[in-house]
Amino acid sequence: MSKQRVTRRQFLNYTLTGVGGFMAAGMLMPMVRFAVDPVLKHNAAGDYVVTKQKIDEITNEPVRVDFSFEQKDAWYTSEVTNTAWVYKDENGEIVALSPVCKHLGCTVDWNTDATHPEHFFCPCHNGLYTKDGVNVPGTPPAAPLDVYPYKDVDGYLALGKAEPRKGA
Numbered sequence: 001m002s003k004q005r006v007t008r009r010q011f012l013n014y015t016l017t018g019v020g021g022f023m024a025a026g027m028l029m030p031m032v033r034f035a036v037d038p039v040l041k042h043n044a045a046g047d048y049v050v051t052k053q054k055i056d057e058i059t060n061e062p063v064r065v066d067f068s069f070e071q072k073d074a075w076y077t078s079e080v081t082n083t084a085w086v087y088k089d090e091n092g093e094i095v096a097l098s099p100v101c102k103h104l105g106c107t108v109d110w111n112t113d114a115t116h117p118e119h120f121f122c123p124c125h126n127g128l129y130t131k132d133g134v135n136v137p138g139t140p141p142a143a144p145l146d147v148y149p150y151k152d153v154d155g156y157l158a159l160g161k162a163e164p165r166k167g168a
């Protein structure tokens with residue numbers, strides 16, 4: 001019967017390789033998890049954000065609704081504040097418009113230009129939009145204001161991601 005003896009040198013080699021491998025795995029695992037984690041997580045983009053605006057308090061006069069949400073950009077999380085201009089149209093349908101001017105991205109305001117009442121006005125280059133967000137021809141903006149999709153969440157207005165008006 002042949003007995004294979006492990007020499008002291010072999011024993012040390014096996015032990016050091018095992019301990020070294022264990023330590024390397026212990027160091028690498030958190031790094032691998034850190035690198036892969038955001039890719040595997042569910043992308044929350046497109047989710048609706050519930051605002052403090054009660055649906056039944058929305059009238060036909062546009063009101064400014066500010067809302068904030070947490071935005072994750074890979075490993076970086078930040079608090080983002082957005083705004084919508086919200087009102088009910090003549091059919092009682094809610095309209096939620098983005099305030100971002102389609103010319104160069106300034107913020108439009110409702111009814112602030114005395115020469116064009118009942119319009120959205122962009123002070124940067126005198127951009128004008130009608131109440132439904134359509135750009136007035138002859139002013140700098142070349143497209144209507146983006147529109148937020150919305151939902152009623154327990155009586156409160158929830159807004160999705162603003163998107164270009166369909167058919168624009």
Ligand code: FES
Nearest residue numbers: 101103104122127
């Ligand atoms: S950015 Fe609004 S008109 Fe130019």
